[in-house]
Amino acid sequence: MTILDRDVVIIGAGPSGLTAAYELRKAGKSVAVLEARDRVGGRTWSQNMDGATIEIGGQWISPDQTGLYSLIEELGIETFERYKEGASVYLADDGTRSVYTGDDFPVAESTVAEMNKLIKEMDRLTAQVDPDAPWAHPQAAELDMISFHHWLRTISGDEVACNNVGLFIAGGMLTKPAHTFSALQALLMSSSAGSFSNLVDEDFILDRRMVGTMQGVSIAVAERLGEDVFLNNPVLKLDWSEDGVTAYGTDVTVHAKKVIIAVPPNLYSRISYNPPLPRRQHVTHQHQSMGLVIKVHAVYETPFWREEGLSGTCFGPSAIVQELYDNTYHEETTGTLVGFISDLQADAMFLLPEAERKDAILASMAKFLGAKALEPSVFYLSDFGAEEWTRGAYATSYDLGGLFRFGPDQNKNVGPIYFSSSDLAGEGYQHVDGAVRMGRRTAVRINAAIEG
Numbered sequence: 285m286t287i288l289d290r291d292v293v294i295i296g297a298g299p300s301g302l303t304a305a306y307e308l309r310k311a312g313k314s315v316a317v318l319e320a321r322d323r324v325g326g327r328t329w330s331q332n333m334d335g336a337t338i339e340i341g342g343q344w345i346s347p348d349q350t351g352l353y354s355l356i357e358e359l360g361i362e363t364f365e366r367y368k369e370g371a372s373v374y375l376a377d378d379g380t381r382s383v384y385t386g387d388d389f390p391v392a393e394s395t396v397a398e399m400n401k402l403i404k405e406m407d408r409l410t411a412q413v414d415p416d417a418p419w420a421h422p423q424a425a426e427l428d429m430i431s432f433h434h435w436l437r438t439i440s441g442d443e444v445a446c447n448n449v450g451l452f453i454a455g456g457m458l459t460k461p462a463h464t465f466s467a468l469q470a471l472l473m474s475s476s477a478g479s480f481s482n483l484v485d486e487d488f489i490l491d492r493r494m495v496g497t498m499q500g501v502s503i504a505v506a507e508r509l510g511e512d513v514f515l516n517n518p519v520l521k522l523d524w525s526e527d528g529v530t531a532y533g534t535d536v537t538v539h540a541k542k543v544i545i546a547v548p549p550n551l552y553s554r555i556s557y558n559p560p561l562p563r564r565q566h567v568t569h570q571h572q573s574m575g576l577v578i579k580v581h582a583v584y585e586t587p588f589w590r591e592e593g594l595s596g597t598c599f600g601p602s603a604i605v606q607e608l609y610d611n612t613y614h615e616e617t618t619g620t621l622v623g624f625i626s627d628l629q630a631d632a633m634f635l636l637p638e639a640e641r642k643d644a645i646l647a648s649m650a651k652f653l654g655a656k657a658l659e660p661s662v663f664y665l666s667d668f669g670a671e672e673w674t675r676g677a678y679a680t681s682y683d684l685g686g687l688f689r690f691g692p693d694q695n696k697n698v699g700p701i702y703f704s705s706s707d708l709a710g711e712g713y714q715h716v717d718g719a720v721r722m723g724r725r726t727a728v729r730i731n732a733a734i735e736g
């Protein structure tokens with residue numbers, strides 16, 4: 285057993301914990317990072333499969349994500365643009381396939397008008413919401429009382445419009461059905477990206493990727509921290525008092541002045557706190573839960589859809605694979621598609637035996653892009669729901685009424701215990717950018733507290 289004394293111990297070597305450790309080190313503080321897995325990066329993770337680069341977790345960066353942009357500039361990491369040329373494909377609820385260009389889905393003119401009305405109303409409200417304090421909006425209490433599903437239907441009676449617009453936040457972001465979270469939670473999501481229009485614009489929100497993958501960002505930070513990052517060290521026990529903490533990893537114990545718990549909020553209660561956390565945290569932490577999405581990767585000999593003038597971008601609000609994109613890594617000649625299967629559709633897929641699941645998913649992809657999609661050389665499903673140290677994807681959000689009730693306390697420290705996660709961020713909420721912003725912010729707070 286190694287026993288260490290440090291200024292700050294950080295639990296979790298995802299982008300948030302690593303950024304916090306890096307900033308504290310730059311400010312002259314000693315740190316130790318204890319990570320449960322045998323790798324860094326948390327919900328960002330990449331592997332080479334049969335010659336193709338597969339990003340199993342987070343990968344895209346958007347122009348507003350300046351927290352992450354400034355970090356990668358410091359690390360010397362470059363980005364490349366996602367392939368966006370050509371037409372998109374839309375699959376209507378009745379299975380009709382349409383190839384289209386421009387911003388509007390190829391649906392009835394009246395539905396386009398209703399979708400634009402909903403988007404305008406979301407933009408109007410989003411402009412009034414502070415992503416760092418959505419609960420401070422004058423109508424926050426009532427917006428947190430109504431599900432996003434039902435709120436959309438108070439604005440429009442057009443079911444297709446409501447489902448299509450709902451998808452951008454429900455299946456597309458929080459990865460929960462729209463009836464399980466509030467309109468206020470949806471507004472936090474859109475304000476975290478600057479506007480709802482930014483969020484529905486895939487060319488904005490899925491703009492660029494990292495050369496060397498998104499996990500490469502965490503790897504580069506961990507390299508700078510060197511021997512202060514300890515893998516295979518889940519922390520399941522934490523002693524604390526106003527004077528300091530002791531974090532117990534598997535073979536490393538760290539005594540420190542402060543601790544940063546940089547794990548997703550749904551995992552806070554994996555740690556046994558001695559003495560127990562206060563009532564407020566006990567209750568709050570039960571209202572933050574992970575969404576569920578399967579990220580599907582399929583690699584082909586060539587990006588065949590490009591030859592047909594298609595970008596690879598496909599939407600099907602009621603299809604098994606609701607979104608599909610060209611995800612070919614730069615410099616590769618093979619073609620990679622990435623698809624997303626969210627919440628209820630993901631549940632249904634996991635009920636199927638593996639071979640049937642694969643057939644159902646590929647058949648859904650073929651409805652967008654034709655029979656060539658049926659025979660990939662690599663087929664891989666990201667399954668963060670089955671990962672002990674994540675337990676869902678992409679991130680956590682509150683249940684109905686939780687954001688207004690518990691949100692104001694989510695970022696408060698408990699004595700020497702601080703929380704840092706993309707899931708507690710305002711700008712960049714649920715994204716690597718938010719993880720970086722939270723890591724930096726937490727480091728500044730701790731530094732100030734230590735220096736008194």
Ligand code: FAD
Pocket residue numbers: 295296297298299300301318319320321324325326327328340341342343344345517518519520546547548551554555579666668673674676677678679704705706707714715716717719
């Ligand atoms: P995490 O990345 O979850 O890191 C937490 C770390 O804590 C993990 O390494 C975990 O192993 C460790 N840990 C947990 N419990 C313990 C314990 N008890 N002791 C020690 N260590 C522990 N974001 C984007 O910006 N763009 C995207 O395109 C994007 N796509 C995504 C796709 C998927 C499939 C997923 C899952 C996420 C995606 N995200 C995306 C979200 C992004 O990956 C997360 O917001 C980000 O990784 C969160 O960083 P974090 O450091 O807060 O938490």
